[in-house]
Amino acid sequence: MKSKKHNSDKFMGSVKVGAKGQIVIPKEVREMFNIEPGDTLMLLADTEKGIAIQKYGIFAKIADAIFAGKAKEVLPDENEDDAMTFAQNIKEIGDDNNACD
Numbered sequence: 001m002k003s004k005k006h007n008s009d010k011f012m013g014s015v016k017v018g019a020k021g022q023i024v025i026p027k028e029v030r031e032m033f034n035i036e037p038g039d040t041l042m043l044l045a046d047t048e049k050g051i052a053i054q055k056y057g058i059f060a061k062i063a064d065a066i067f068a069g070k071a072k073e074v075l076p077d078e079n080e081d082d083a084m085t086f087a088q089n090i091k092e093i094g095d096d097n098n099a100c101d
Contacts, residue, residue: 008032025053040097042090060094063087 011032015023025035033055035041040056063086065074071083078086 040094042093056094056097059090063090 009032011026011028013026013029015026017023029035035055042054042056042059044052044054062074065071066083066087071078071080071087075083075086
């Protein structure tokens with residue numbers, strides 16, 4: 001893997017996809033985002049925008065806010081039903097991951 005760390009808040013690198021479709025998150029990136037073994041990460045993919053990876057906890061907080069009636073604050077461009085569906089899906093993912101622990 002080749003990488004270039006620009007400063008403490010930026011990183012550029014490449015990773016190879018293994019035979020099982022797996023990648024290794026570089027150590028520098030794991031340290032930047034405090035990613036520890038056992039953490040659950042969310043992978044979001046959009047054919048136009050690409051792939052993003054974020055810690056599950058961020059999305060759990062968004063889901064909690066939606067369930068608390070703050071859907072318009074958290075997702076202002078979505079209707080309330082879509083926001084609720086999003087929140088339910090997030091919680092199901094978390095439940096599925098907790099069942100695997």
